[in-house]
Amino acid sequence: MSDSKIFGIIALKGGVGKTTIASNIGTSLSKDFQKKVLIIDANFSTPHLGLHLGIVNPKYTLHHVLNDNHSIFEAIYQHELGFHVIPGKLSPFKIDPTILRERLEPLRNIYDVIIIDSSPSLNEEMYATMAASDELLVVSSPDYPTLSSTIHAISVAGQKGANIRGIVINRAYKKKFELSKKDIESASGTKILAIIPHDVKVLSALSKMTPVVAHSPKQDVSVKIKDLAGSLVGVKKKRRASFFGKKKDKDQDIVDEA
Amino acid sequence: MNSFYICNGREVHNLEELLEVLQVIDDGTFYHHVNDEKNDFSNWILGEVKDKVLARQVSKTKDKEKIILLLDKRVNNDAKRKQFVIAQIKEAIENE
Numbered sequence A: 001m002s003d004s005k006i007f008g009i010i011a012l013k014g015g016v017g018k019t020t021i022a023s024n025i026g027t028s029l030s031k032d033f034q035k036k037v038l039i040i041d042a043n044f045s046t047p048h049l050g051l052h053l054g055i056v057n058p059k060y061t062l063h064h065v066l067n068d069n070h071s072i073f074e075a076i077y078q079h080e081l082g083f084h085v086i087p088g089k090l091s092p093f094k095i096d097p098t099i100l101r102e103r104l105e106p107l108r109n110i111y112d113v114i115i116i117d118s119s120p121s122l123n124e125e126m127y128a129t130m131a132a133s134d135e136l137l138v139v140s141s142p143d144y145p146t147l148s149s150t151i152h153a154i155s156v157a158g159q160k161g162a163n164i165r166g167i168v169i170n171r172a173y174k175k176k177f178e179l180s181k182k183d184i185e186s187a188s189g190t191k192i193l194a195i196i197p198h199d200v201k202v203l204s205a206l207s208k209m210t211p212v213v214a215h216s217p218k219q220d221v222s223v224k225i226k227d228l229a230g231s232l233v234g235v236k237k238k239r240r241a242s243f244f245g246k247k248k249d250k251d252q253d254i255v256d257e258a
Numbered sequence B: 001m002n003s004f005y006i007c008n009g010r011e012v013h014n015l016e017e018l019l020e021v022l023q024v025i026d027d028g029t030f031y032h033h034v035n036d037e038k039n040d041f042s043n044w045i046l047g048e049v050k051d052k053v054l055a056r057q058v059s060k061t062k063d064k065e066k067i068i069l070l071l072d073k074r075v076n077n078d079a080k081r082k083q084f085v086i087a088q089i090k091e092a093i094e095n096e
């Protein structure tokens, strides 16, 4: 197998949806695109990926790997939806984030895609994800504070020499007062890969500790995430035909087809 | 950008402030700046604010209410305000 592609999911702001996007892209790549996927929790201070995926109190975590030389293979869990997960420790102890990249090396020829969920803090935690990733996805939402942290994150990533694949807009309400795709792309100089709507189904899925793409696969939010996941591995978005013929998708231009 | 000095002593730094001033200014003061000879507001908008379109629109009238409307449209136009905020955010981050 050729080398894995490692995607880091970043944002310089808490609660924008990094873990939601990371867990759902991973689920979709595994379930819809038959990729061998590993999702890693590199949000070392508030590691909640496990709580999105039903892994609550794992014996070994990424913290053990980055602290006391446990093998990374001991911290890998098989999820019932098919992918693998390396969770973090809910009551974290001190670790060395800078060795993340090197600890991932042995996994590179095992998975098609590795997804790293990261921390919103501008410190070694986030730098570790930047250093370990081949490409970064910056999660944002269409308002001034999030735009500001997005521009900042992109600028820091640039200084660190990291590659940015693009921006994922999450929790869009399709309101006129929101910043537009054009506003955000021109302000950040970065392409928007997908616009994921706000949907209460995401919260109901979280209450079941299941990604929304598995919990409500037909929901618009899940379809948008699936299109994004496909675009990351070079699968073109399928045109969705309705009973009456081709259905026009308003957001057709939004998903990167590359 | 140089300020505009109203002949009553008030200093105006930007279009927002000019709009505020025009809403309370008395006719004598207004016509001191806008008359057959000159249109100081239009000249300042052209030379300092560097908004050619607005400067031309303002130069075509000596009616205070009309100028207020033009300024209001320009200042309170959502799209422009958005661009202004975005530009300020970028400046704040890039100058760190």
Ligand SMILES: Nc1ncnc2c1ncn2[C@@H]1O[C@H](COP(=O)(O)OP(=O)(O)OP(=O)(O)O)[C@@H](O)[C@H]1O
Pocket (backbone or CB within 6 Å): A011, A013, A014, A015, A016, A017, A018, A019, A020, A021, A043, A046, A048, A118, A119, A120, A170, A171, A172, A196, A197, A198, A199, A200, A201, A202, A203, A206, A221
């Ligand atoms: N598209 C969406 N629609 C509705 N709710 C959402 C959506 N995306 C995320 N949420 C909810 O928003 C909350 C924060 O999401 P999430 O935990 O993914 O953010 P985060 O960026 O990982 O946060 P942190 O910075 O704390 O790690 C969660 O309750 C999640 O279910």
Ligand SMILES: [Mg+2]
Pocket (backbone or CB within 6 Å): A018, A019, A020, A043, A048, A049, A117
């Ligand atoms: Mg998170």
